[in-house]
Amino acid sequence: MRAGADTAVVVGTGPNGLAAAVTLARAGVKVQLYEANGTIGGGLRTESLFDPDIEHDICAAVHPMAAVSPFFRAFGLPERGVDLLHAEASYAHPLDGTRSAVAYRDLERTCRGLGADGARWRALMKPLMEHTDAVTELILSGPRALPAAWPAVLQLAPRALAHGTSLAPRQFTAEPARALLAGVAAHAMGRLPSLAGAGVALLLGHLAHGSGWPLVRGGSARIADALAADITAHGGVFHTRRHIAQLRELPPARAVLLDVAPKGMLRIAGGGLPDGYRRRLARFRYGPAAAKVDFLVSGPVPWADPETGRALTVHLGGTQADVFRQETLTAQGAAAVEPFVLVVDPAVADPGRALPGRRPLWAYAHVPHGNTSDPYELIRRRIERYAPGFTDTVLAHRSVTGAAYEEYNANYVGGDIGAGAMTPTQILTRPAPRLDPYRTPLAGIYLCSASTPPGPGVHGMSGYLAALSALRREFGVRKAPPLCPGEGAPGSG
Template sequence: MTSVDAIVIGSGPNGLAAAVTLARAGLRVHVYERNATAGGGMRTEEVTLPGFRHDICSAVHPLAFASGFFRRFGLADRIPFITPTASYGHPLPGGEVALAYRDLERTAEALGPDGPAWRALLGPLAREADAVAQFTGSNLLQLPRHPLVAARFGLAALSQGGPWWNLPFRTEKPGALLTGVIAHTTLPLPNLAGAAAGLALATYAHARGWPIPVGGSQSIADALVDDLRAHGGEVVTGAEIQSLGDLPDARAVLFDTHVAIAARLGEDRLPADYLRRVGAFRNGNGVFKIDFALSGPVPWRNPELLETATVHLGGERSAIARSERVVAAGRESDDPYVLVAQPTLFDAGRAPAGKHVLWAYTHVPRGSTSDRSEAVIAQIERFAPGFRDLVLATATKTAHQMEAYNPSYIGGDISSGMPSLSQLVMRPVLSTDPWRMPGRGLYLASSSTVPGPGVHGLAGYYAARSALRHEFGVTRMPSLSPSASAARAIPDDEDEVA
């Protein structure tokens, strides 16, 4: 086989970010992807009926405008996005709703007596959203560039990370609104790591909003692949790598895979102590995913929810916390938390005229083989009577099938490792350079390493940075800008923006 400079295994957001960064540095880069198309969690396909284009994993992208990698890459200049007026919404029993508008003041006003508490919690963070992104998107072992913002963020997370989380609020709305976004983590609630992740997403909701890529998440993957190819890189699809011996010679191999897969493939090059430590890396719970083709928009009882693409279902804060604790105990909830996204409210081209797609998942114990379709439909119907009558077709994946689709989602864990507080610091091991594996030329560039889950590309970018430094002696990062005139090399000490 022809030798190359660097190989990336896996073409999710992190793998493509790593490949783009390496190619921009002038290296010969090949990406190997087991599926027929590149993208990992950013694929968009017809899975129900012809003409209905569904996002397979990620749908709405809070990190698209916050991630330092995507901002350096100029993602917002490469593909069109639509940003709804409201980032996310939360219906309550009885017909009331809470909405997190991009406009923080509008959100606070709608929360009535809890407006001042919401403003006090999220206002300072939203005003320093870039600093929040830098802190939460980098190695927590490093000193934060903005220590006062990091301290304020930590105090906010602490306020929402324990059984005292309702103390700032007088009504149900703000707590439920926050819990819907905190519950993205699949952790039992309340939880400090979950609160931190949720508050980061809530911060971006008020800073730049939660954008939707026109045409689906595949648009992001395609922009990355186009840039990679424009700089001499190649993507090989339909290639399931069973051994490093299946690959051409390369000075660096970067794994956009679960760390367990990386450890198995690199076992002969890795010391026993490292293999033992990553063997203790724990996986989180799984998801049951269902896509709907609909004859019309979701008939929310409260039409204010049509102002957002993202709705969190499950009722009161206490009910969602109870549901997530049931799942954490290894059981299925009778009253599940359900996350839904309806991008066709804002991007009508993803479905035939007048029709819609709906994306939804609920949390389940890892490895579950249960079809939770009826539980999801019942929870949507609870807040949108008549929804069932609009369903034209569905496509489902149990947690077990999620892993079959993507082996890095072990047990259906789409985070590639539990995002607990300890596993955000030790991800997958305690190190100032967790992306560099202790084997010649091997690097971890996936959600199994810092900064963890999400469509941000940062784990791949940081892994590429480490590989450039240690394998190729490159200490000035290449420009990732779409503008050729901006092809300025970036000094390494400027490279910590998240």
């Protein structure tokens, strides 16, 4: 047997790289993982920044996709001690004065709070909730799910057209409902209204009333730890602080899976890529940046409307028209005066994250791609507008500019935490038009990052689907390995 014939190499240990490694290792493949940083996890890192007893999620904090991902459902996060915790409300959207719109996990309570638009909100969300398995399977598994997903298509298509076009302002009669949905659409980080934004709003919006928008007890790194423990239990080996500059630096392997953005692929593969594929990767578009501030605060955010504080996630964007204008300007590269800001107070759902007089707070603003401005004042003022007295609670802070996010994680090109612009074309063809989007023209080389389908989010599906492709083509394994604890090869977690 030639060297490396029973081995796979994974470069990058974000959630998709780890999911790929779990899948390969459980199929009996020897897996070697390489990570440029000193710790694994990519967007799933948790650190103590200001106080040794207070932990902050450095990137991803809230995980609606982890709760419904087919990969994570099979992997069994709860069975592995990863607790997904919920707040009373999934998200809130303050408006001027003391008004706010709140998406409670209870759909009917949400509808009552929206007054005359309650019936419209129910009509929008309830059918999606009734078909939630098909909806999530379609969006997270792509064309593979189409045979069983026609009910989801029939529910999503007319709603996306209504809320993703110039018709969007006409769908509700009052601002609270309009703004509540617009804030979720802004998670697409692109021009609004748009079909991509509507798709994101419908997916995340209906999950808010079902499986919810949870965070992990103790921090996001617990997901990475669970994945790593399973990989190690199945013989996988981690190599940290190993920056891979070129493919030839890797050991012999039958398959190499790269949890990297197209920019990283172009760097690592060098001149080995065919001209056509290289040009397509070079044309891959990246979206706006996230500029983040981690706060240490003395108490809960003093929101003007106390109902806002019931939500784990808070969107600061003003009216629907404000959100649409701000997001469109940002996507065009023009800094908005009052950009969209997203705030997460982890202790709302996980009280153990706070101590008397000290608690973490997480916030980011959408800014133009590659923006180098310190976001602290911008975000502080934005929160203060809806929570008078907030500034007095700030004990310490750390800013990360949009451009600096790429230094933290090379997949966040120019600060794009979605690893690629969410345009209709790129949603369907990311990272380049191919029947198998994970397989590259180089023999045995696969892409498995969020720049491949189904795209951004902590769901592990890009890595899982890439690993299944590699198992079929390189190892002749056509059956997906079992992922849950207690199943699979000897020594499973």
